[in-house]
Amino acid sequence: MQQSETILSLESIQMRFGGLVVLDGIDLAVARAELVGLIGPNGAGKSTLFNVMTAIYAPTRGKVRFLGRDVTGVAPHKICRLGIARTFQLVRTFLTMTARENVMVGAVYGAGSRAGNAAQAADEALDLVGLSARRDMPTRHMTLSDRRLLEIARGVASQPALLLLDEPMAGLNPTEIRQMVDVIRRTRQERGIAILWVEHKVDAIMKVCDRVVVLDHGVKIADATPAEVVANRKVIEAYLGEPAA
Numbered sequence: 001m002q003q004s005e006t007i008l009s010l011e012s013i014q015m016r017f018g019g020l021v022v023l024d025g026i027d028l029a030v031a032r033a034e035l036v037g038l039i040g041p042n043g044a045g046k047s048t049l050f051n052v053m054t055a056i057y058a059p060t061r062g063k064v065r066f067l068g069r070d071v072t073g074v075a076p077h078k079i080c081r082l083g084i085a086r087t088f089q090l091v092r093t094f095l096t097m098t099a100r101e102n103v104m105v106g107a108v109y110g111a112g113s114r115a116g117n118a119a120q121a122a123d124e125a126l127d128l129v130g131l132s133a134r135r136d137m138p139t140r141h142m143t144l145s146d147r148r149l150l151e152i153a154r155g156v157a158s159q160p161a162l163l164l165l166d167e168p169m170a171g172l173n174p175t176e177i178r179q180m181v182d183v184i185r186r187t188r189q190e191r192g193i194a195i196l197w198v199e200h201k202v203d204a205i206m207k208v209c210d211r212v213v214v215l216d217h218g219v220k221i222a223d224a225t226p227a228e229v230v231a232n233r234k235v236i237e238a239y240l241g242e243p244a245a
């Protein structure tokens with residue numbers, strides 16, 4: 001695997017809603033199988049950036065390139081087929097369907113699998129996230145933590161090159177957070193999927209990521225290793241605060 005190959009690049013992305021500039025000249029590259037954290041204060045523009053990458057929004061300026069193609073403003077279902085999957089801050093699963101059926105949707109919709117292949121892809125993805133034993137459970141009976149894991153499984157089953165995680169740890173307890181960290185690591189290591197991970201649980205990001213990107217007021221203020229980011233004055237002032245003495 002060529003880990004240094006860039007699969008996603010954002011070039012000078014600007015997103016404006018009327019007079020409000022929410023993203024201002026963002027450049028960002030993600031390499032194959034890289035694990036990148038995306039952090040910043042509330043309202044910094046992280047979710048909006050995901051929405052631009054997945055073509056929910058067409059940026060007012062700039063380009064999104066994925067696997068060598070200009071995909072700026074391409075329809076969201078095409079982005080998924082091309083290999084970008086995502087999870088949501090507010091979990092979105094089909095509540096009356098079982099865990100396995102939910103993940104099969106990812107396999108069919110994202111990877112274009114037929115029923116037999118989709119079932120196999122779903123079982124493998126459920127195994128990766130540790131939900132095999134609950135695969136026949138309707139998702140309305142699952143805990144928040146399991147539904148977050150299920151969203152990851154659904155993304156993995158679509159066979160993406162890049163998975164976008166939007167606050168997968170929100171609302172989880174410490175045990176569930178450790179389990180989630182383990183799943184994120186394995187998703188990258190065992191599947192070779194690049195991950196761009198938005199999170200307010202900064203400790204987890206710093207422990208696990210190769211690189212951390214920091215947004216503040218729609219501007220990228222840092223893009224470096226975790227050790228460099230925690231020592232960055234701009235990041236301390238905008239988001240992290242001074243370390244405890």
Ligand SMILES: Nc1ncnc2c1ncn2[C@@H]1O[C@H](COP(=O)(O)OP(=O)(O)OP(=O)(O)O)[C@@H](O)[C@H]1O
Nearest residue numbers: 017020022040041042043044045046047048049089
């Ligand atoms: N559709 C929209 N129309 C107008 N303003 C929007 C829209 N979507 C987002 N915004 C604004 O863009 C800014 C960035 O929001 P965004 O949700 O991307 O931030 P965030 O970094 O993901 O925040 P959080 O950490 O709270 O999830 C906010 O000021 C928000 O109110």
